[in-house]
Amino acid sequence: MDSQLAAKPASSYAVQGKRERTKIQNRTLILDAARQVFAELGYGATTVRDIIRATPLASGTFYNYFKSKEEVYQAIRDDVALQIRPRLRDERIKARTVEEFISATFRTFFEFVADDHVNFRNIRHIADVTRVRMDTPEVIAGFEELREDIEKAIKDGVFPPVDADFLMAAIVGVAFEIAERMALRSEPRDAPAAAAFATALFLGGIKALPHSAGLPGARDWARGSA
Amino acid sequence: MDSQLAAKPASSYAVQGKRERTKIQNRTLILDAARQVFAELGYGATTVRDIIRATPLASGTFYNYFKSKEEVYQAIRDDVALQIRPRLRDERIKARTVEEFISATFRTFFEFVADDHVNFRNIRHIADVTRVRMDTPEVIAGFEELREDIEKAIKDGVFPPVDADFLMAAIVGVAFEIAERMALRSEPRDAPAAAAFATALFLGGIKALPHSAGLPGARDWARGSA
DNA sequence: TTCCGAAGTTGACGGCGTGTCATCGATGGG
């Protein structure tokens, strides 16, 4: 999307023209302001105007970078997803046992969340009472990576033949919901405790899961395509 | 659309004054229109004006019943929560074993979701790509009921002494996430399969959970009160 | 039956956020 790979010929690698630099700077300006304002007002109450007002830019400029506040939010979430997905995948690929697979997944996730003081915590702490969770396509892609890795682990005999789709959903649900509870508890965040809990739950649980030999009906995840 | 029912005195017992009847009717009119419009446009894109336009009422009337579209949404969600909470609680109170507790919880929940063609499915099927989940106070109260019941079960020796808060979060996370996957799969909804999966996971998992004798740090759920 | 105060509905209005676009200043290749 953005990127420094403008690949001029043999140029030194970071000194783009002023045009490109301002572009990156403005985008960053908007994203930082958005994080700030989302945290202050909550996602729902925030307007595009609130965001640009927290910026030296003019209102029209916003629309050169994003179509709406939703898109800004997605960009922020996608940032996080793109940071954490490779780490998770690396850990899972290394796993040779169920224990390693599950434990690495949860440890990585909860450590990341506990360390992340910018995105996760602030944005989810919405004003008033209602909670909101929004999964962007990039995040959903992370879920599907997890499912694929589970399917591969089953094929390799690391996992018993369970319903990979449901297992993925269960892991995701537990990860997010416990992360929320962990964040609610007083500082400092005890990521290892959260990881230990979730890991134990699944290690014990997976053994007990129904072995779906043929995965009846589990193959047809209705693709989003309407 | 009314008229000859003017007969007041000798009528059956539920015929309140016209004032009260219209009030109920208007509220219902708005809620039904909202369900409709949310399903059509998605929650985010819907405006209060869209809702009243799907109604014979004037825009000002809306605000005699709700403060905002958020409040309408909450009312819809709360309806669902208030329907399902007593059922869940009844089932859990009857439980004499871990197995009964977990199994009843998931069966009740997934059956409810599978049967509910009005609220759950339509509203959650937001346009485009992003998914949204919003928990109203009434829903959150349901979560806390579950936690209380777990705590009671621990005290009664039905459950091992685990972290009730995390266990509640895990159950909630799995329930919602698997419900979503179940809804994505092709008709008909296989609630028993979903319930079987989730139940097995937790039955196996709870045995393996760390026995938090003193629940270090688990006592201080930061209350929402700011 | 008639009357009147209270309850509730109506839609126009001022204020604000939205997304667009003509204008203009800055940039950088020739």
Added chain:
DNA sequence: CCCATCGATGACACGCCGTCAACTTCGGAA
């Protein structure tokens, strides 16, 4: 040094928001 192009700017037209004075309807009292 010049000027074509890129992108920032902010005014504008439009629509939604929440309010409120005027009006309609209801129902109790005489």
